[in-house]
Amino acid sequence: MAAAAEQGVAEAVRKEGEGEEQVVNPWEVSAGKGGVDYDKLVDQFGCQRIDAALVDRVARLTDRPPHCFLRRGLFFAHRDLNDILDLYEKGEKFYLYTGRGPSSEALHLGHLVPFMFTKYLQEAFKVPLVIQLTDDEKFLWKNLTIEETKRLARENAKDIIACGFDVERTFIFSDFSFVGGTFYENMLRVAKCVTLNKAVGIFGFSPEDHIGKYSFPPVQAVPSFPSSFPHLFAGNDQLRCLIPCAIDQDPYFRMTRDVAPRIGYQKPSLIESRFFPALQGENTKMSASDANSAIYVTDSAKEIKTKVNKYAFSGGQDSIELHRKLGANIDVDVPIKYLNFFLEDDDELEHIKKEYKEGRMLTGEVKQRLISVLSEMVARHQRARAQVTEEMVDAFMAVRPLPNMFG
Amino acid sequence: MAAAAEQGVAEAVRKEGEGEEQVVNPWEVSAGKGGVDYDKLVDQFGCQRIDAALVDRVARLTDRPPHCFLRRGLFFAHRDLNDILDLYEKGEKFYLYTGRGPSSEALHLGHLVPFMFTKYLQEAFKVPLVIQLTDDEKFLWKNLTIEETKRLARENAKDIIACGFDVERTFIFSDFSFVGGTFYENMLRVAKCVTLNKAVGIFGFSPEDHIGKYSFPPVQAVPSFPSSFPHLFAGNDQLRCLIPCAIDQDPYFRMTRDVAPRIGYQKPSLIESRFFPALQGENTKMSASDANSAIYVTDSAKEIKTKVNKYAFSGGQDSIELHRKLGANIDVDVPIKYLNFFLEDDDELEHIKKEYKEGRMLTGEVKQRLISVLSEMVARHQRARAQVTEEMVDAFMAVRPLPNMFG
Numbered sequence: 001m002a003a004a005a006e007q008g009v010a011e012a013v014r015k016e017g018e019g020e021e022q023v024v025n026p027w028e029v030s031a032g033k034g035g036v037d038y039d040k041l042v043d044q045f046g047c048q049r050i051d052a053a054l055v056d057r058v059a060r061l062t063d064r065p066p067h068c069f070l071r072r073g074l075f076f077a078h079r080d081l082n083d084i085l086d087l088y089e090k091g092e093k094f095y096l097y098t099g100r101g102p103s104s105e106a107l108h109l110g111h112l113v114p115f116m117f118t119k120y121l122q123e124a125f126k127v128p129l130v131i132q133l134t135d136d137e138k139f140l141w142k143n144l145t146i147e148e149t150k151r152l153a154r155e156n157a158k159d160i161i162a163c164g165f166d167v168e169r170t171f172i173f174s175d176f177s178f179v180g181g182t183f184y185e186n187m188l189r190v191a192k193c194v195t196l197n198k199a200v201g202i203f204g205f206s207p208e209d210h211i212g213k214y215s216f217p218p219v220q221a222v223p224s225f226p227s228s229f230p231h232l233f234a235g236n237d238q239l240r241c242l243i244p245c246a247i248d249q250d251p252y253f254r255m256t257r258d259v260a261p262r263i264g265y266q267k268p269s270l271i272e273s274r275f276f277p278a279l280q281g282e283n284t285k286m287s288a289s290d291a292n293s294a295i296y297v298t299d300s301a302k303e304i305k306t307k308v309n310k311y312a313f314s315g316g317q318d319s320i321e322l323h324r325k326l327g328a329n330i331d332v333d334v335p336i337k338y339l340n341f342f343l344e345d346d347d348e349l350e351h352i353k354k355e356y357k358e359g360r361m362l363t364g365e366v367k368q369r370l371i372s373v374l375s376e377m378v379a380r381h382q383r384a385r386a387q388v389t390e391e392m393v394d395a396f397m398a399v400r401p402l403p404n405m406f407g
Numbered sequence: 408m409a410a411a412a413e414q415g416v417a418e419a420v421r422k423e424g425e426g427e428e429q430v431v432n433p434w435e436v437s438a439g440k441g442g443v444d445y446d447k448l449v450d451q452f453g454c455q456r457i458d459a460a461l462v463d464r465v466a467r468l469t470d471r472p473p474h475c476f477l478r479r480g481l482f483f484a485h486r487d488l489n490d491i492l493d494l495y496e497k498g499e500k501f502y503l504y505t506g507r508g509p510s511s512e513a514l515h516l517g518h519l520v521p522f523m524f525t526k527y528l529q530e531a532f533k534v535p536l537v538i539q540l541t542d543d544e545k546f547l548w549k550n551l552t553i554e555e556t557k558r559l560a561r562e563n564a565k566d567i568i569a570c571g572f573d574v575e576r577t578f579i580f581s582d583f584s585f586v587g588g589t590f591y592e593n594m595l596r597v598a599k600c601v602t603l604n605k606a607v608g609i610f611g612f613s614p615e616d617h618i619g620k621y622s623f624p625p626v627q628a629v630p631s632f633p634s635s636f637p638h639l640f641a642g643n644d645q646l647r648c649l650i651p652c653a654i655d656q657d658p659y660f661r662m663t664r665d666v667a668p669r670i671g672y673q674k675p676s677l678i679e680s681r682f683f684p685a686l687q688g689e690n691t692k693m694s695a696s697d698a699n700s701a702i703y704v705t706d707s708a709k710e711i712k713t714k715v716n717k718y719a720f721s722g723g724q725d726s727i728e729l730h731r732k733l734g735a736n737i738d739v740d741v742p743i744k745y746l747n748f749f750l751e752d753d754d755e756l757e758h759i760k761k762e763y764k765e766g767r768m769l770t771g772e773v774k775q776r777l778i779s780v781l782s783e784m785v786a787r788h789q790r791a792r793a794q795v796t797e798e799m800v801d802a803f804m805a806v807r808p809l810p811n812m813f814g
Contacts, residue, residue, distance in 0.1 A: 188546055192619045194619075196603075200614075
C-alpha cells in the first residue's frame with residue numbers, strides 16, 4: 001500500500017459505504033459530513049501513524065516534553081521520522097524545511113500551526129531551518145500580479161519571524177528571489193523524472209490547466225535537497241531533511257521521495273498535521289477567503305470575541321436543561337478543538353472537556369475560556385510582529401551562511 | 408491562415424497529393440523524398456516570405472549590400488520584419504536574440520549559419536545582441552549530466568565568439584547560469600498563458616514525456632522580452648526584438664508572439680532560414696550524431712576533402728559522356744547548395760552553376776572548388792577560435808551593462 005501510494009495514486013479517496021468522495025490535495029480539501037477521514041488518508045497516502053512510543057522517543061531524545069501538537073495527536077502522521085531520530089541519536093544532524101504560499105496579507109491561526117510546531121522542532125533538535133515562500137505558486141494559481149505576491153511574501157515573512165525563529169539558524173526565501181543556480185538545476189533534475197501522466201495522477205491537473213501548474217511541483221520539491229542551498233550546505237549533499245507540514249502537502253513530497261533516490265539524493269522525512277478546523281466546523285479546511293471562517297492574527301480582542309461567540313460551532317445542547325442532562329458532544333465542538341490546539345495546560349484541558357461533556361460546563365463558559373486563550377495568543381503575536389523591522393526581514397532572507405547552524 | 412497558425416496548429420504538415428507527412432519542429436525535421444517543402448511550411452506556420460523588395464529595403468536602410476544568405480533566399484521567411492525596419496527608419500533601435508542548444512562539442516557548418524547571419528545583422532544595424540545557450544534544454548532532452556551541458560555551453564560559446572561578435576554589444580548566457588530574477592518571472596508570465604492542450608498542439612509532446620519538457624518552452628520564449636535582461640534594458644520594456652533562427656524554431660516564437668500582448672510585451676519579429684543540408688542531400692537537417700553527414704568546424708583540410716569527395720551528394724551524371732551531354736541537376740547537388748551558402752562571389756557562383764548545369768564543368772571540379780572554400784573558411788574559424796581565451800568567454804558572459812549597445 002505504501003509503495004503503491006508512493007507511485008502516485010490519485011488523490012480522490014472514496015469513503016467506502018458512503019459513496020462520498022474525500023478530496024485532499026494542496027489546492028482542495030473537501031470531505032463528507034463527518035469531516036476528513038484521517039485514518040483512510042494515512043492508508044491511501046501510504047504514510048505512517050505517529051504512536052505513543054514515537055512521541056516518547058522524541059521526548060527522550062530532545063530531553064523535553066513533546067509539543068502539545070504532538071502529544072495530542074494533531075501532528076499525527078509521518079514518513080521515515082524514525083530514520084531522522086536514529087541519525088540524531090547517533091549524534092548526526094538534519095535540517096528542517098517548511099513553507100507557505102503567500103496568497104493573503106493576514107494569516108489565520110491555522111497558518112501559524114506548522115510554524116509554531118517547526119519552531120519547537122528547531123529549538124528541541126537545534127537544527128537549521130529553511131522556509132520557502134512560494135510566491136511563484138500563488139502567481140500561477142491566483143489572480144495576483146508578481147509584484148503583489150512578492151509583497152505578500154515579505155509581509156507573511158514578518159508573521160513567520162514573529163513566531164520566534166532564531167535568525168542564526170533560519171533562512172527564509174521567496175521563490176521569485178531565490179530560484180536560480182543549483183536550486184534551478186535540482187528543479188530540472190526532478191522534472192526530468194516525472195512524466196506528465198504521473199503529475200496528473202498525483203496532482204489532478206487537467207489539460208486546460210496552464211503549463212505553469214505542471215512546472216511548479218519541482219519547485220516545492222527541491223528545498224528537500226541540501227544542494228539547493230549551497231550557501232548553507234555546501235559539501236553536505238546527503239544531509240537529511242525533515243518537513244513539518246499539513247497533510248494536504250503530502251502529494252508534493254510523495255513525488256519528491258519517489259524521485260530522490262533516482263537523482264542521488266536522500267528522501268526527505270515528513271511529520272504531518274491534521275487541518276485546523278474552520279469556526280463553522282471540522283468538515284473543511286479553513287478558508288482564507290471567508291473572514292468569518294477563521295480567527296486572523298490581525299483580529300482585535302473584540303473581533304475574536306464576536307467570531308467565537310457568533311460562529312464557533314457548538315457541540316452543546318439547545319437548552320440549558322437539555323445540556324445539563326445530556327452534556328456536550330465534544331467530538332464536533334469547535335471551541336474544544338481550538339482549545340485542543342492552543343490551551344497548553346493538559347490538566348485544565350482535560351478538566352474542561354470532562355465538565356463540558358458531562359453537562360456541568362456550558363458552551364458559553366467554554367467559549368469564554370477560548371476567547372481569553374486566543375486573545376492572549378493573538379495579542380502576543382501582534383506585539384511580536386510589531387517588533388519585526390524591514391531590516392530583520394532582510395536579515396532572515398539574506399543568502400548567507402548560518403553562523404550557528406548546528407550549534 | 409496566419410491567425411490560425413499563430414493560435415497553434417499542429418506541426419505535422421501533410422503534403423497534399425502525396426500522403427507523406429512533413430514534420431518540422433525544434434526536435435524533428437523529416438520530409439518526403441523531395442525535401443522540406445518550404446512554401447508549404449510558410450503557409451502552414453503563417454509566416455511571411457522575404458521578397459526582393461524587402462531585401463532591397465534592408466540594403467538601403469543599412470547602407471550596405473545584403474548578406475549573401477539574404478540575397479540568395481537562404482533566410483527566406485519572416486514575421487513582422489517590416490515593423491522592425493519601420494522603427495529603424497525612424498531612428499529607433501531594437502535588439503537581436505538568437506541561441507543554440509549545446510548538445511555537442513563540435514559545431515558543424517549548419518550551426519554557424521545563424522551566427523554568421525546574426526553577426527552581419529549586428530554590424531549592419533549596430534544593435535545589441537543576446538545569445539542564449541539552452542544547456543537546460545539539452546539536459547532535459549538528452550542523456551547528459553548538468554555538468555556536461557554546462558561545459559558544452561562554454562565550449563560552444565567559444566565557437567560563437569570566434570564568429571566575430573562585438574563584446575561591447577553582445578551578452579552570451581547559459582540558462583543554468585542565468586535563470587532567476589525577472590527572467591524567471593517572465594517564464595511564469597508566459598507559462599500562465601499556455602494551456603497544456605495548447606503546448607501539446609504546438610510542440611507535439613506526449614503524456615509519457617516528462618514535465619521538464621512541458622516546462623521548457625517559456626525558457627526559450629522570454630529572451631524575446633527586454634525585461635528579462637534588467638542589466639541591459641532596464642526601463643526599456645517595450646524595446647523590439649528581432650530573432651534570426653532556422654525555421655524549425657518557429658513554434659517557440661509562434662507561442663511567444665501569441666502570449667506577448669497578453670502580458671503587456673511586444674511581439675518579437677523573426678527572420679528565418681532554410682535548413683543547411685546534410686552532405687547526403689536536402690531531405691533532412693544535418694545530424695550532429697552522424698559525423699559523416701556534416702562538415703565540422705573542427706575538421707582538418709584532409710577530412711573536409713574526404714567528406715566532400717566521398718559523401719557530398721552529386722547531381723552530376725553517372726558518366727563523363729552523359730554529363731557532358733545532359734549536364735548536372737543542380738537542384739539536388741549538395742556541393743552547389745553548399746557553395747550557395749559559402750561562396751561569396753555572386754558572379755563566380757553563377758558561372759559555376761551555369762557551367763555545371765550545362766555539362767561543361769564536372770562534379771569533381773565543383774567539389775574541388777567547394778573543398779577550397781570550406782577549407783579556407785574552417786581554417787579561418789579554427790584560427791579565430793584558438794584566440795578565444797577563458798577570459799574572453801567570461802567577458803561575453805558577464806552579467807553587465809553593454810557599454811556600446813546602440814553606438
